[in-house]
């Protein structure tokens with residue numbers, strides 16, 4: 001579904017991604033781990049089209065289409081979705097207005113009719129209840145006055161509503177208590193199917209207990225220095241990154 | 254002939270047209286004003302208070318005083334299109350500053366409450382009229398004297414003590430002529446006595462795109478423990494000039510909420526002042542202006558803390574597109590007696606285009622020692638990260654921009670207490686800025 005070849009990107013003139021190669025097939029869940037500042041969020045932003053990140057080399061194919069040529073809204077309509085590490089507040093715009101606007105843009109792109117207000121309300125209520133979210137959240141302004149955990153849950157609500165093919169979760173587990181973590185993971189597990197794929201950025205094994213990855217990659221200084229199966233995450237939890245980083249430096253020498 | 258000579262000449266025609274009215278006390282007030290007008294020059298950018306606003310385009314043209322031209326006929330349907338609706342209100346309509354009873358609708362009022370034209374107020378309640386009229390404001394510019402010279406009418410509201418007016422009063426000004434550039438000189442007065450409450454919506458509108466000049470003075474008396482919510486929505490046409498002075502005086506424990514929402518006008522200058530003449534007074538000034546093209550909007554506010562234990566809070570926000578120019582000058586005086594004053598001021602501006610500019614200047618003069626005062630000004634662009642967030646959900650860039658404009662305006666809009674008014678202002682923001690509505 002997603003093929004990343006030798007992807008390099010700069011932020012404010014500094015090279016952050018230094019040649020990423022990764023293939024994610026439909027139905028798979030990949031986890032990306034790595035120390036702070038290694039470039040995980042940068043990768044997520046580059047894939048979703050944040051214009052502050054400048055791609056300098058490489059290629060990304062999304063279901064065969066050249067992803068890097070598309071603007072962020074087109075990527076979203078093609079089925080990319082990023083659950084943000086730091087979701088944005090939009091005062092004056094209700095969750096309902098926001099999601100209805102987004103959903104209809106996506107439907108329009110796919111040649112579908114606009115959703116009726118009634119259908120929309122039923123849909124959002126159903127999805128919100130899956131995540132244990134109060135109906136009142138629907139009419140509240142996007143993320144305004146939401147707790148850290150509620151913001152993350154709201155990201156998952158958006159995912160459930162917009163039904164993307166490819167989902168990036170950027171530290172969606174951070175700031176969640178164990179109950180909220182289960183709810184969020186449950187939302188992901190309900191949603192995942194053979195036609196969707198996930199790239200899960202996290203620092204912690206505990207999320208991966210609930211969202212079980214098929215592959216785990218370690219990003220360090222803008223490169224994937226190790227890939228493995230879910231056991232790699234357990235090993236990292238146990239031993240930290242140092243041993244891997246040492247291996248990497250050794251190889252360089 | 255210079256412009257002042259033009260108005261001085263027109264005053265003679267104007268007097269003739271007044272007939273019997275020219276022997277009243279009110280007319281001697283006008284005659285005093287024109288005498289003062291003769292002596293004073295229009296402000297220039299050399300004058301500190303007018304440094305950022307060049308009024309010469311206004312003073313280079315002749316504007317014929319509105320009551321020297323024949324009356325414009327306005328249909329009810331036109332009124333219905335531009336008033337704020339969806340709630341119950343009293344309606345006063347003024348066409349070029351003159352009250353139009355056939356278009357107005359004043360519903361049942363509590364005893365002794367007056368809602369109507371200044372002219373009628375003067376006739377019916379002469380003592381009250383002279384108790385307050387021209388006693389609250391001080392005329393200090395040639396524009397003020399020009400208004401006084403040619404003033405004939407405006408809106409008047411009088412609420413005696415212990416009365417809560419439930420329904421808001423909506424005052425609609427329809428301005429402009431079919432073919433002439435006219436001068437409109439409304440003179441408004443509202444008096445709310447102790448323990449009383451009222452809500453006022455003042456709505457200035459252009460008839461068409463013909464140029465005109467609205468030159469307004471509004472006086473407000475807010476008695477002890479009274480509450481006034483004053484929403485002003487200025488939607489003049491973009492070729493017009495709008496110069497306005499609003500002067501309030503507040504007594505003990507009163508609360509004044511003033512909203513100044515500006516859309517229209519090529520050159521706009523608002524002076525919005527309140528004198529806090531008592532203790533435990535609260536004053537809130539909210540401003541929101543959305544401008545584009547070559548519009549120039551200058552908001553000068555002045556909160557005069559004269560007595561102890563009062564609080565004032567000011568929030569002015571501007572959204573400036575294309576080559577528009579904004580000016581904000583927020584003056585706060587805390588006089589020596591005014592201990593325990595809390596005074597806050599914030600001015601925030603968003604520039605949507607590189608051609609837009611803002612001059613912002615706080616002006617705090619504090620003569621008491623036990624006070625809390627703060628001010629802040631920010632100027633920026635729409636937040637890129639927020640824009641990316643919205644677009645990453647499939648929403649196009651233009652619509653993302655609209656959402657962020659709405660978000661920026663939110664803390665002013667949210668403070669308004671009339672829901673339907675909020676929604677309609679919301680709509681006007683997008684319309685005026687040519688943005689897609691969300």
Ligand SMILES: Nc1ncnc2c1ncn2[C@@H]1O[C@H](COP(=O)(O)OP(=O)(O)OP(=O)(O)O)[C@@H](O)[C@H]1O
Nearest residue numbers: 011012016034035036037038039040041042043052
């Ligand atoms: N918008 C930006 N402006 C400037 N520098 C940036 C920006 N975004 C990322 N960087 C820099 O790029 C590097 C990688 O940051 P990134 O956020 O991708 O790391 P991360 O792996 O997600 O870290 P964390 O685990 O802390 O979330 C860091 O050095 C960071 O300071």
Ligand SMILES: [Mg+2]
Nearest residue numbers: 040041042085
């Ligand atoms: Mg990160």
